[in-house]
Amino acid sequence: MQTPAYIIAEVLISGNRVYRNGQMIFESPSSANAVAFLEEVYARFNIDYPKFYKMDSLCKLGFLAAELLLGEIKDQLSETETGIVLSNAHASLDVDLKYARTIRTGASPALFVYTLPNIVIGEISIRHHLKGENAFFVFKHFDGNFTSRYVNGLLENGLIRNCICGWVDFLKESYRAELYFVSPEPSGTNLPFTAENIDKLNQKDNG
Amino acid sequence: MDNLKQKLKEQIIERLNLKNLKPDLIGDDQPLFIEGIGLDSIDALELIVLLQQEYNIKLSNAEDGPRVFYSVSTMADFIRAQSGAVKIPS
DSSP: OOOEEEEEEEEEEEEEEEEEEEEEEOOOHHHHHHHHHHHHHHHHHTOOGGGGGGGGGHHHHHHHHHHHHTTTTGOOOOTTTTEEEEEETTTTTHHHHHHHHHHHTOOOHHHHHSSSHHHHHHHHHHHTOSOOOOOOEEEESOHHHHHHHHHHHHHHHHHOSSSEEEEEEETTEEEEEEEEESSOOOOOOEEEHHHHHHHHHHHHHHH | HHHHHHHHHOOOHHHHHHHOGGGGSSSSOOSSTSSSSOOHHHHHHHHHHHHHHEEEOOOOOOGGGGTTTTHHHHHHHHHHHHHHOOOOOO
């Protein structure tokens, strides 16, 4: 049995609210729409990354969640040994539909490059110079059991030293990002990274 | 004021989602790529589509791209050369 991994930090973005480690850190109930809310989050936390505006909505959401997740723990990132394991329900359907609409008048290259869900992993990787193991899975619902087993497997086999993992889903006005930073070296919340604890966090966040 | 250049700046910002920029922050002769306003290869493709859709101009030789898309001024010169008197889209 290997040393258990811990959830060092967590971020949830959903319902026009942002939570970090269980505490609400931003709320904007009057945002005109989901993308407007994400752009408010970008401005509120003084993030300086002009490419943000070019991203599709899924990438905007995942990028912001990663920014807020890693805010105070960036020193724990390893260029080749930090993994990223994400999942969602709607893949890249939000931008797929937008791209499909442009085909009639002239396909947009800027939209086309986002028509895969794992591009959000690429955007996070570019931002933080990460080249470690990564994977993107599509499930109907967030599967804490699968995620914990998959990430713990990567850790136990020495393929990664720590991991950004979780759920990033965006379709029209429905969105949710729930990211965890997981490491075998305890710090922060010190909550063991188990399916049970992920489910507890899910229920708490949903409540 | 050169209406074509002004229109191009507005179209570039709109098309490339450059919400952090305003038209008057883009110099007529400022390089559009890398050291200028930082456009990338995907943006170059988007500019090609912009020329096709807004000005009905096809860039037939890809090697002309760096020269044509060097700045707003070079884009405007290319559009004028290709189409004579350009009617600026409203």
